[in-house]
Amino acid sequence: MTSPRILLLPGFQNSGVGHWQTLWETQFGDLRVEQHDWMQPLRGDWITRLEDVVQQQPGPVLLAAHSLGCHLVAAWAAVSGSTAKVQGALLVAPPDVTQPNFPPQLHRWVVPVLNALPFPATLVASTDDPYCSFEAAEKLAGHWGTTVNNIGARGHINANSGLGDWPQGRALLLNQK
Incomplete structure (x- = not known):
């Protein structure tokens, strides 16, 4: 059986130096999904x-989304014919x-897609x-059918946030499969 490829889905303005997604890309070879425009993100372009x-x-694949990337997962899952390839998702700080x-x-x-996701997912949220x-965040998790951490x-x-390469987040993602 093939190990899932981890796809990193940054949000608005991308994820910079020191961000856990960037560290995962560097340390583990995860694939960042590069968008055409990080500053003026068009939902249809990002979905495509x-x-x-x-x-x-x-x-x-496993999806590791941050911020607006979480909404990308929901919007993409609502229209994609490829969702069966997704073993799970980590949705961080939507x-x-x-x-x-x-x-x-x-x-x-500004109009969120609120359909239940067709694959397992965990939403990670902060209290501040x-x-x-x-x-x-709990309401989004309810709509998307995810667990909340x-x-x-x-x-x-x-x-x-001082998480570094955030091993706890990686464990949450890898436990989705």
């Missing part, structure tokens, strides 16, 4: 790119796209994420 990358993989101060360049994302309350007060669960 993810579909292309999933179809290119010879075997199963933003509340309905909040009034959501960045205007993300206007294509400036982009999403824990309660809003409360990571405590870790902000947006990014490079500023």
